[in-house]
Amino acid sequence: MSHQKELDEVLSLVETLCTAEQIRDLLRTRKGNENIRITAEDKDDLVGRNLRTALETKAIEIEKAFDLIRDAEENGNQHIFYYRASQKLADTLTFEHVAKQLWGASWNKTVAEFPSIRLKPDSYKISDFRLFSTRKPKDWILKIYGQKTIMRPTGKTDTESDGSVWRQFIPENLRIVLSARWNAPDLLEIRIQRSESRKHVEEWYDQVWSTLSQAVTRDQFKPWELKTAMRNIALQAEENAEIYDFRDVGVVDDINEIFGSFQAFSDEGNLFKSQLTRDAVKGFLESGGDLNSLAVRWFARPTSEPQEEMKTLLGVRRKLHEVLVAGHCKAGDLDYVTSQLRAFSKTKS
């Protein structure tokens, strides 16, 4: 990172995406160094003066700032579409193999240039490709940045004398972060940032597959549907009361094409506090019904993951392989949820 402009962009991203506490935590890792200052009047100073000085003087390596950005933008506040690979396909999906398919023989040179933080106006580009975690050496992540100019309604209107109405829209630059994460041994996660527009979510989802197409295609995978996991999570809730609870379920009788839902009034509610609801959901499942949606809250644990409470919606718009992760979270916490889904997919109630 030698260019001033790029450093400016890194700092701008850190300021937008990270909390002041996260930035202070990073600075504290080198407390005692003469170029490290932790206290600041406000976040502007914390980033513009303290972190800038630390990075310019190399008291903190730029890679640490990238890690901060990665943590903030790659995990959570997103839709995750799960796909399962056959054993044969999974064996081929190594970091090197995928890199070679995407960039050819000189992939090493391209990958060494990552991460790239610049956006391409009204377009998409691969911004990062790296091994995901030291704990799981076969896992990798490919990240895509996009930028799109959208017209946002301001809510202002103007009515003319003939009754016609003008609505004001202003252009806004939307920053898009998409990724494909290989979660060994057999899962591919397509991660799409949350949006109020389903059209955007689907367009971005197609974009990830399009970017991956030199290496893998969608029809090589099977959607990993969470039908069994949802059923087991619901039916085993009482014995796992220390691990999770849930407040909303979508129920479905596929044969008769009947859909319904139970929702606790409070956003912090727990459906199984009600004996009546518990009996109804269990009875429905035991009589052959299924769930097509389940809002699960995974409790934080003091000594292991998840470090913070996680809110997830399993099954979105009747897509059983789609999960919504409501807020930003740590990479390990999100992996914890996927591990739980794997476990609940295997067990039988």
Added chain:
Amino acid sequence: MSPVSFEHLAKQNPKYKRAIEQLQAWVNAHPQDRVLNPLKLRKDIRNVNPAELTMALDLLRKAGLLHRVYKVVTPAGVLADAEFDDPTAIPDKLPDRFEEYFETSDADVIPVFRRIA
């Protein structure tokens, strides 16, 4: 979570002592509930006049024990996840519990209290 005590506030405000004590009992009986909905409290605490309950909630807010926030009711009649310090900051669209976005212009907005202590 350790039990909450509003005892000091109850002593300072003898007129609302009973309401404050009932709120303390409710909070201690619902340690997982970080949000207090006045409508639910009125149903659960029937032996206190609603006006006194409202005043007691306001005293807790002024004492810094509660923070007033605004929640939007979804078309299904439950509370959406998002909460706002200022009702004018509510966006035009919000997701319901199943990630279906709805127009907020026709939705009910209710004030609730988030626990700080």
